[in-house]
Amino acid sequence: MKKRFTLLLILIFTIFILAACGNQEQSAGGAGDSNEPAGDPVEGGTLTIAYPSEPDTLDWMSTGATPTRDIAWHIFEPLLALDNDYQVQPMIAEDFTVSDDETLYTITLRDDVKFHDGSDVTVDDVIASLDRWRTVSSVGKESDRFIESVTAVDDKTIEIQLTEVYNAFLSDMAAPKNALMIIPEEIAEEAGEQPLTPEQLIGTGPYQFDNWSRGSEIVLTKFEDYAARDETDLGGLTGEKVAYFDKLDFQIVKDPQVAINGIKTDLYDYALSIPNDLYDVVETDPSIDPVSYINGYSTITPDKSEPPFDDIKVREALNLALDKEAIAEATYGNSDFYSFDGALFDPEQTKLYSEEGTENYLNFDPEQAKELLAESDYNGESLKIMHSNDSETYKRISQIMKQQLEEVGFTIEIVPLEWATYLEQWSDPANWDIVVVGWSTRFSPNELGMLVNDINSSGWYDSERWRGLIDDWAVASDDEARLDILSEMNETVWEELPFIKVANETRLDIKGEQVQLEETWVGPRFWGAWKNQ
Secondary structure (H helix, E strand, C coil): CHHHHHHHHHHHHHHHHHHHHHHHHCCCHHHHHHHCCCCCCCCCCEEEEEECCCCCCCCCCCCCCHHHHHHHCCCCCECEEECCCCCEEECCEEEEEECCCCCEEEEEECCCCECCCCCECCHHHHHHHHHHHHHHCHHHHHHHCCEEEEEEEECCEEEEEECCCCCCHHHHHCCCCCCCECCCHHHHHHHCCCCCCHHHCCCCCCEEEEEEECCCEEEEEECCCCCCCCCCCCCCCCCCCCCCCCEEEEEECCCHHHHHHHHHCCCCCEECCCCHHHHHHHHCCCCEEEEEEEEEEEEEEECCCCCCCCCHHHHHHHHHHCCHHHHHHHHHCCHHHEECCCCCCCCCCHHHCCCCCCCCCCCCCHHHHHHHHHHCCCCCCEEEEEEECCCHHHHHHHHHHHHHHHHHCCEEEEEEECHHHHHHHHCCHHHCCEEEEEECCCCCHHHCHHHCCCCHHHCCCCCHHHHHHHHHHHHCCCHHHHHHHHHHHHHHHHHHCCCEEEEEEEEEEEEECCEECCCCCCCCCCCCCEECC
16 A cells, blocks of 8 residues: 555656646747647738848848847848758758769759749859859858859859869858858849849849838838748758738837737737847737747957957956856746857757757856966956847847956956948947857858958957868768867867857747747748738
8 A cells, every 4th residue: 555655656746747747838939839820821912021130231242240140041042052951951952962072062953943033043044153152251252262263154044163072061151150042143243242232132032122210110022932942841941931911011120029019019029139038928918929049159259469458368358257147037037048058059959969069158256267367468458349229139148248357357348339330330440359249050151150260250360270171171071070070169169269159059039929930040030921811
């Protein structure tokens, strides 16, 4: 009898634990359940999106900025694209092959793809787009080092001859950042290295650019002659894309409470980047569906082109002064929306993920930070932390960081700026000493803008060691070799401290319950979405 009673207690306790785990898994992650479409698709109408930051450009090739990407990938499409499992697939291309010596890439084009101006996509358009990508895209510039020639074989086929084996070439061409988007030859040549103007925003996507009222809204309309692929199971940025809405209206709404109230009152249908500590408010309102997905990580980048952060001791003091766990807890609130991981890629990206080399990630030792500062040439001068005030996340990180840094002897001033001004000021090291910014999910080391040598996004990082690792990555022959390189990349970051990672982020968006989405992947894509009447 006593044994049966004990077994009963164990059974009840086990059921309780399983139920609790199930509830925990469905808290933030469960928002994904609401992404499953309900009912048959409905065509027509307008999807009104509350977007928190106005992009400075919609030229998806010239920038890796998330506000550009989230809108531009409705307008433009690349030759190759990543599917839902992060694998390279054809998009505008019909197919591609790689020679036995892995230096010749042959790409054939689909014969039914049209630009928004009604013209057909030709090999000349593709070659001109490739030439521009090799010049203006940080990813394209990496590929350009290995490209010997790009030639037209016939009116539907191009060949790209490399100088040597470059195993990252396919992933570079499919990169969702600084993308190899295909645009008309005339526009590619006319734009050159300058960002595309609104008149030049001609792509092949399911939606086309209509108008942009600066500070207010960006409007896209359905492209009636869009040529969709047939595959329904690829997802990501390729496969079948169906534009059910007549119009996508991206309205610039910087106040998250305004966005939430707008969803409640049907003023908006979808809103992006809601502060995580508002999740409980969102989750308990039956008129609002939460939507969540991986979103890269938040970073703190010092300017290494001049004192004091050109001194590795000062960077080490910066890292040791920061209690990242306290910063994340105060910034994100709900622990379902952040995680501690010092790696360069997300654990979901299995072929890009290694936790080796990240042992210094959560080091926190303010006393040692004080000692390092005392040994360095830092003399107490005021240092500027710059961030975009469009983001509550960046604001909170900056405020908490200021307090922690001042406790070990730094003198700190916070400089909040509007997004467009922030991007402009970022280019000049005289304007800042530390930048707080988030980097959305990347898919190759070549896309890691915070590590590109000698540019503002990396704080003018200059590292032979990193350049050597990028070269090693280019010729790595298998997954095991790449994993070793990724481990050393992690180690390099935490030894040289070009930037300091705070935490992995899960992005929280919200939508009205009438909005049906197929998937979110690493950002909202509104093809395949519709609104129940």
